[in-house]
Amino acid sequence: MFIFRLLFVLMMTSLISGCGGKPVKKPIVRLFALDCGSIEVTDMSPFSINGAFDGQSYSLANPCYLIRHPDGDLLWDTGFDQALADSPDGMRGGGFHSTVSVKLTDQLQEIGLNVDDIEYVSVSHSHPDHIGNARLFKKSTFLISSLEFSYMFSDEMRKSNESFDSYAHLESTLIKKYNDEYDVFGDGLVVIKTLPGHTPGSSILVLHLENAGTVLLTGDLIIHAAGRRIGAVPTFNTDAAQTRDSLAKFESLAAQKSALVIIQHEPMDFKKLPAFPEWLD
Template sequence: MYKLVNLVRVFFAGILILALTGCVSAPPVTPKAAQNLRLYVFNCGTIDVADISVFHPGIGKGEHKRLTDSCYLIVHPKGTLMWDTGLPDALINIPEGKTVYNLFTMHVTRTLASQLQEIGYAPDTINYLGISHMHSDHIGNVNLFPKATLLMQQEEYAAAFGPEPGKYGFSPENYPTLHANPVKQLTGDYDVFGDGTVIIKRTLGHTPGHQALFVKLPKTGNVLLSGDLVHFTENWEHKYVPGFNYDKAQSLKTMDEVAQFLKDNHAVLWIQHDLEQNQEIKHAPKYYE
């Protein structure tokens, strides 16, 4: 199990994804003005897991599971926020997918750049870039957003740009442009647009500075985008913690706090990697408001 956990950390550092050099970019488009808050959901790839027990040690040894990789655009009258950027768009050039250690097989069938273009938002016009955490399957296309202000917990920023990023499963070669982005380092919850509708929630445990995103949609209701607080519904219901999490005790504490937060705010948890839940959620160009 120790060896397997280390392989997972190497995967999240994305060392083999680095062979997928280059990115798929979209031609310039004029962003649409927003009158009301909107949430767009994008398909940012899938990950086939050959042994799901890496996500809940001792359970499901050798069982296969497919995870989705979701990312989101929040359009607010005061600006735009990209939340996570999924697997690299360059994976679209490998139709059979990219397999790492006979454990993870990654596919991209639609680029994030093309999905943004379809709804009329050029990446270089996005105001804010919120990253739940710096594992490779959440930062695959950060280079598309060089002008966006990075919103990140200070612990995550320190780990990602400090002397030992690999210790946390991060690889700077996967985000070489990100250090040049304007940045606002956070030390807790953060109200992105100042009106309580889009709030970054500090949810430590999976990584040193993990965060989730709370969105108050007037028509749809309140939604919390999970990041990797949990990876699928079974782990949420049973409070299973992956062996590769940075801090198991903190992960459990955060899960309890989030459960109470959801109850207090009548909110629904959207688990970003849960394929089955994700299939019930509408995707761009449709949107929630």
């Protein structure tokens, strides 16, 4: 009996560790950066409470990110509502000129995906440049920080947020709420982490890629490269002290992991990623 039991244990060990006793290869995770709009800002003054950017203009990128894991696809931030692509002059207001030149669904189609193929959709926070296309993903599980969920469905937002209708349906779709952190595929390779301050539940995405190493997607905790250099706190953040605390935690994580930091709205960071449909892995 003992010899059979021993053989069984050896067999299982070899299955777990892979053929020939080699360790199991880590799953390949791929990061795709999609163009989900751009924002021309005539006066960057709202992006620092210290007036550091007063009078400066800047062009912000507005990407969406698709993370392909062997166990499923995650769309991180959904961009502006792609219907904006049908308005040649985009949308203007408050010193912002927002445009969408290519639809998210057309880009997904380019790699053979349609909206129903995406298992998980998550947003760094609930502003319209990030949640605009969430309504398209009716079969996906929507991953959201509990704090952000309470904020976006608060009485105040229901009454006064002009873009409330664009995401109202999310209250009754397949939702998975998380506190602090959420390990999307359960293997530590794709982790959402709440670092609040921009909004009450704003989050970043932490990826551990085979070749590129640790990659941090900032959400709007950092808006642009110049803002990162001075630890800028935008005037419209919901909590300045919380933002500073989150920035300190972010920078210490980035240093500890020697991470590649992708500032989502920074056009230089969008350009340094492989051009879609190429990917980073």
